[in-house]
Amino acid sequence: MELALARYRLLFTHPFGTAHGVRVGTDSVFLRLSHGAHTSYGEATMPPYIGYTQETVHEQLIHFWLKHGKKIDGPNSVLSGVDRLDPPARSAFIAAYRALISSQQACLVASSLGMDGIDPGGVPAMVTLGHGLVADIPLKIKELPLAPVLKIKLGSGIDQEILRVVMDLDDRPLFLDVNQGWQDLAEAEKAIKLVGPERLVGIEQPFHRDRLDLHRALKDELPTAIYGDESIQGMDDLDRAPEAFDGVNLKLMKCGGLDIAARMAAQAKDLGLKVMLGSMSESTLGCATMFALAGSADLLDLDGPWLIRNDPFQGLEMDGAGMRVTGDSGLGISLRADHELKFEPVGT
Numbered sequence: 001m002e003l004a005l006a007r008y009r010l011l012f013t014h015p016f017g018t019a020h021g022v023r024v025g026t027d028s029v030f031l032r033l034s035h036g037a038h039t040s041y042g043e044a045t046m047p048p049y050i051g052y053t054q055e056t057v058h059e060q061l062i063h064f065w066l067k068h069g070k071k072i073d074g075p076n077s078v079l080s081g082v083d084r085l086d087p088p089a090r091s092a093f094i095a096a097y098r099a100l101i102s103s104q105q106a107c108l109v110a111s112s113l114g115m116d117g118i119d120p121g122g123v124p125a126m127v128t129l130g131h132g133l134v135a136d137i138p139l140k141i142k143e144l145p146l147a148p149v150l151k152i153k154l155g156s157g158i159d160q161e162i163l164r165v166v167m168d169l170d171d172r173p174l175f176l177d178v179n180q181g182w183q184d185l186a187e188a189e190k191a192i193k194l195v196g197p198e199r200l201v202g203i204e205q206p207f208h209r210d211r212l213d214l215h216r217a218l219k220d221e222l223p224t225a226i227y228g229d230e231s232i233q234g235m236d237d238l239d240r241a242p243e244a245f246d247g248v249n250l251k252l253m254k255c256g257g258l259d260i261a262a263r264m265a266a267q268a269k270d271l272g273l274k275v276m277l278g279s280m281s282e283s284t285l286g287c288a289t290m291f292a293l294a295g296s297a298d299l300l301d302l303d304g305p306w307l308i309r310n311d312p313f314q315g316l317e318m319d320g321a322g323m324r325v326t327g328d329s330g331l332g333i334s335l336r337a338d339h340e341l342k343f344e345p346v347g348t
Contacts, residue, residue, distance in 0.1 A: 001033065001034065001035045001069065001072055001073050001074075002033070002034045002035070002188040002345060003031065003032070003033055003034075003061075003065045003069060003194045003343055003345070003346045003347070004031075004034075004063055004343035004344055004345045004346060005029060005030070005031055005032075005033040005062070005343065005346060006029070006030045006032070006341040006342050006343045006344065007027075007028070007029075007054055007058060007060060008027075008028045008029070008030055008340070009025045009026070009027055009028065009188070009246045010025055010026045010045065010281065010282075010308045010310060010311070011024065011025040011026060011027055011302075011308060011309055011310050012024055012026075012184055012281070012307055012308055013143070013291065013307060013308065013309045014132060014133075014136065014140060014307075015130075015132060016130040016131075016281065016307060017192065017276075018131060018155075018177075018179045019056070019185040020128060021048075021049070022131060022132070023047070024049070026046065026047055026280070026281050027045075027046050027053070027089075028043060028044060028046070028054070028282075028283070029043075029044045029052035029054055029089075029092065030042070030043055030044075030092075030141045030285070030312065030341055030343070031043070031057050031061065031092045031093060031095075031096050031191050031208065032096070032102045032179060032343050033039075033093075033097060033099075033100050034100075035073075035074070035100055035104070036104075038100055038103045038104050039100075040092070040095075040096045040099035040100035040103055040330055040331070041095075041096055041098075041099065041285055041313070041331075041335065042091070042092035042093055042095035042096030042097075042099070042289070043092055043095065043283060043285040043286040043289070044052060044061075044088035044089055044091060044092040045088065045279075045280055045281065045286055046088055046255060046279050046280075047253075047280045048145075049279040050088075050253060050254070050280065050325050051321070052086050052087070052088050052089075052253075052310070056086070056091045057086065057088050057092075060083070060085055060086060061089050061092070061346070062325045062346050064081050064082070064084075064085055064089070064093070064345050065303070065346045065347055066196065066346065067081060068080045068081040068082075069346070069347060072097075073201070074118075074205065075101040075104070075105075076272075078139050079097070080218060082094070085256075086232055086256075087252075087253055087254060087255060087256035087257075088253050090256040091252040091253060091255075091256055091257045091258070091289075093257075093332070094256075094257035094258055094259055095252070095257070095258055095285075095286075095289040095341060098112065098184075098258055098259075098292075099331045100330070102329060102330050102331075103329045103330040105329075106180070106256050106329050107283075107326065107328075107329060108292070108327075108329060108330070108331070109169070109258070109289075109292040109330060109331055109332075110252050110291075110292040110293075110294070113258075113262055113292055113293065114265065115292070115293070115294070115295035115296070122322060123294050123295075123297050123298065123299065123322060123323075124148045124149050124201075124222075124298075124299055124300065124319065124322070125147045125149065125299075125300040125303070125318055125322050126148075126149040126150065126151040126175055126299065126300065126301050126303060126322045127145055127147040127149075127150060127151065127153050127299070127303045127306060127318070128144075128148055128151045128152075128177070128303050128307065128347070129141065129144070129151065129153065129166065130307070131151065131153050131156045134158070134161055134165055137162070137165050137169065138165075138169055139189055139289045141166070141170055143306075144303075144306060144325055145303075145306055145319060146319055146320045147172075147177050147303070147318055147319075147320070148172070148173070148320060148321075148322065149167055149172060149173050149174070149201050149299070150170055150172045150173070150174055150175070151174075151175040151176075151177055151258055151301065151303075152166060152174060152175070152176055152177065153177050153178075153183060154176050154177065154182075154254060155178045155179055155180070155181015155182060159187070159190075160170055160190065160191070160194060163191060163195060164194070164226050165193050166235070166245060167194075167195070170317070172221050173199055173200075173201045174200060174201060175200075175201040175202050175203075175204070175222075175299075176195070176200070176202075176204065176206075176309050177203075177204040177206075177229075178203065178204065178205055178206040178207075179181065179203070179205055179209045179229070180203055180205055180206075180209060180230055181206075181321065182206045182207055182291070183207075184214070185214065185217060185218060185221075186219055187206075187338075188203070188206050190290045191279065192222065192224070195333055197222075197223055197224060200224045201225075201299070202224055202225040202226065202227055202246075202247070202299070203218075203225075203226050203227070203256070204227040204228075204229050204249060204276075205227065205228060205229040205230050205231065205249075206218060206226070207231040209231040210231075212240070212243065212244040213244075214248045214347045215228070215231070215244035215245060216243055216244045217313045219244060219245065219246060221346045224247070225246040225247050225274055225304065226244075226245050226246050226247070227245060227246065227247040227248060227249050227274070227276055227299075228241055228244065228245040228247070228248050228249065229248075229249040229251075229278070231244070231245070232245075232248045232249065232250075232254075233254050233255070234251060234254065234255050234256070234260070234262055234264070235255075235263065235267065236273060237269060238267050239262060239271070240274075241268070241271065241273055242271050242272060242273060245273065246273065246274055246276030247273050247275060247276055247298065248264075248266075248268050248274075248275060248276065248300075249276040249277075249278040250264050250265060250268075250276065250277055250278065250290075250293075251278045251279060251280055251290075252279070252289060252290055253279075253280045253282075254283075254287065258289055258290070258292060258293070261277075261290065262293055262296070263291060265277075265296040265297070266294055266296070267285045268314065269296070273346055274298040275296060275298050276292075276297065276298065276299040276300070276301055277290045277291070277293055277297045277299070277300050277302060278301040278302070278303065279292065279301065279302050279303075280304075281304045281307060281308065282304045282312035282318045283304060283305060283312060283313055284304075284305045284311050284312075284314055284315060284333050285312070285313045285331070285333060286304065287302040287303075287304045287305060288313075288315065288316045288331045288332060289324055289331055290302055291316065291323060291325060291332075292331065296321065300322075300323055302323065303318070304318075306318070310340065311336070312324075312335060312336055312339035312340065312341050313332030313333050313334065313335055313336060313339075314336050315332055316332075316333055
């Protein structure tokens with residue numbers, strides 16, 4: 001089995017803003033795993049606010065492979081050392097490893113995760129309108145695919161103006177993503193009143209990750225679903241989630257891999273929580289990896305490919321009916337012929 005890595009910077013079509021700030025791109029490390037005639041890929045993407053860097057992830061993967069790679073040679077290999085990787089690095093390797101096995105078995109990763117017979121096309125998918133100039137909203141909405149739900153980033157101080165413009169331009173159901181940007185219940189109540197309960201699909205992480213009291217108060221007051229994001233990083237955060245949230249947003253770069261995300265989704269359901277599958281502006285590769293779990297989800301927030309302009313992969317589609325992959329093995333996606341990734345073999 002052979003491993004190769006490529007550093008890359010994904011670039012947004014428009015500057016992308018959240019309550020964490022505005023950025024024009026996201027540093028990434030792409031991983032290529034080869035065994036015989038089969039090749040697969042994994043992605044680690046690091047927005048600055050999650051605390052991991054391209055350099056550290058790259059070095060971690062090299063060190064991991066040089067120490068443990070010779071022991072990994074097929075679907076029954078023991079993945080020694082993988083759990084000591086930081087979440088983005090672990091997630092990239094697990095994605096490639098799972099995809100390689102599924103490719104060898106001529107099936108999709110979703111099948112190996114027990115999702116056979118479940119139609120992910122029926123799970124509502126969202127596209128995201130990030131922070132930015134109000135004047136740019138019409139163009140941004142026009143460029144986004146016609147997904148069933150429109151997600152709006154709030155918490156910038158001009159929420160009311162943004163919501164009024166969006167509601168005049170678009171009649172889709174709305175999902176409000178605040179990224180900890182609201183300070184009190186009054187801010188939440190104003191936005192909710194403006195949108196109206198009949199149009200509101202849900203609200204994501206309105207308050208600071210440690211303010212479970214405010215989330216609990218809003219949850220008890222509202223008929224709509226409150227989802228935790230920054231408050232829910234890994235398995236250890238799930239047990240306390242039901243007291244403050246109706247659902248959780250699972251992300252590979254937070255939890256550390258598809259296998260952990262699958263366990264978290266199952267545990268969340270057991271706790272009576274809704275499950276959203278999210279991303280951190282990953283490419284088609286990262287979003288297709290999480291899409292393998294779509295059969296366990298209530299909402300899909302995997303629109304990264306439609307927000308960036310230099311996606312190295314293809315094969316994830318979205319329209320008014322939902323999402324799908326175009327391939328029939330591995331992750332169901334493929335590397336573009338004109339990709340700009342420069343893979344460097346490790347340990348050869």
